[in-house]
Amino acid sequence: MALRFDKNKVPHIDLGSNLQISLDFTEYNDKQSLDKAWQELHETSETIEVRLKELRQLLKNEKDLNIPIDDDAFLIRFLRPRKFHAERAFETIKGYYKMKANKDFVLDNISAKAISVALEERVIQLYPLRDQHGRRIVYMEAGSNWNCSKVPFPEVIRATHALLTLLSLEPRTQLNGIVFIVNFDRLSFSHLGQFKPKFMNNVLDYGQRYAPMRIKSINIINNTTLFNILFQVCKPFLGQKWGQRIHFHGSSIEALHNQIEPHCLPAKLGGCMDLIDYEGRVLVEFLEQFQDKFDELNCYGYRQKDK
Template sequence: MALRFDDDQNPFIDLGQGRKIALDFAEYSDKASLDKASDELRESAEVVENSLGELRELLKDDKDLNIPVNDDAFLIRFLRPRKYYVKSAYELIKGYYKMKAKQDFIVDDISVKAIRVAFEERVIQLFPKRDQFGRRIVYMEIGASWDCSKVPFSEMIRAEHALLTLLSLEPSTQLNGLVVIANFDKLSFSHLGQFTPKFMKNTFELGQHLFPLRIKGINVINNAKLFNMFFNICKRFLGQKWSKRVNFHGSNMESLHQQIDPASLPVKLGGTCDLPDYDGKVFVELLEQFQGRFDELNSYGYAKSN
């Protein structure tokens, strides 16, 4: 793995043999995507134009909220996950930035310096290939490979939020969403001590209701004996939609493959995507190329509250 730049100076990770990890901020224009956007999101030129106008009118009255209201791409990032229902998108914007205004939570500030260890330790990974439905695949180590003395759970989730923030800027991901694979192999009592109810409540509130991205599935693998204790903490915070999207596979990779095509998965998950060892330091180098984006996003929102 090595960081490189294409002819337009866009950064990507070269995996060799023509394979790469790259972010794509270009609007989709292929017929399949346009048809899917129309069918699933009600997206059309007329709907987009009308929704942007209506949303700007609502935002004018919120004088305490600092966001770029004249930036179409910024507003569409919130309109797409709400299928262009303007009032719902407006509530999403307000809810997200009110959560961001809370002190000491994972969305209050994004910097590569604050999250680099989580990626260097490879507890959060982005797979290079999308799945059969065009969804991004994010992988999390929440078991034996997670040293919580190096990466507290709060920093793991902060790193995940930073990654998902970048992915939420990709139009194709706004359309297709993403799936998560969480590996709980050999979960221990030291890990369980990381999951405080208050933090879990805020984390699930953000993921289910306040983050502008379509999370289409959460796949739990290698759920160990202690997983039931962990899930008892979590399930009280699960809403109806996410309850239906959590899939438990144990060590049965064939079950996982019913959700995600093995062609998009590495060999360690029974997949056929032959990849080199994941180098977290190189992924940090990729993230560092987007610190300017993070700084811009950090500047938006409400004033901090206690």
């Protein structure tokens, strides 16, 4: 297991057994993806051209917002999750950058270094294979394997946001989306105290309304009675769409496999993927290779007004 580079100096994590973690920022052009883009997002070359023009016109009136309005790829990142509705993408962009301007939240100044502890503690992990629908799989520890004294919940969310920010730059992920597996095994009262209602409201508001990505499902495993207390805190903040996309599997591996097929899951989740428990430091080293993208994105946002 190690960070490696291909002949074009593109980084990847070599996990052995022909498995690797890599990112792909190239546009899709295969028939299957193009057909899916049309069916699910109403995406065609003509639609892209028209909606980009509409979105740019809306953004021109947002004088205090500094973003690369002429960058097609940047704007498409917001259009795809909103199925090429220009006005909805516009609202997402405004909401996202207003939340980024809120220094009490965790969207500003993202970097591999800032989230290194969460990654080294393996609180959040990226699986190498996509699922049967082409969706990225993100695994999170929210129980006994989460040392919340080392990684408080806001830092878990900061790390999750930073990782998802890179994934959201992948056109195939913009199309197919992301699925979560969250393990609440042996959730304790010390863990429960991390979930402050106001912060949870912000997290769910961001995820449901302003995150420029398609969150297709959230799979909760090993949820117990104590988890139900936590869910009652979150429930008032859940909209209908996310309410339908959260699946509670308890200890049932079969229920999880109904959502995510075993071929893309490791043995600990009843899968057949020969995945070792890779060290979190390697994921830190991998994300450091994309610091230029973090730096660029960190520059964008609402201009601070003179007091």
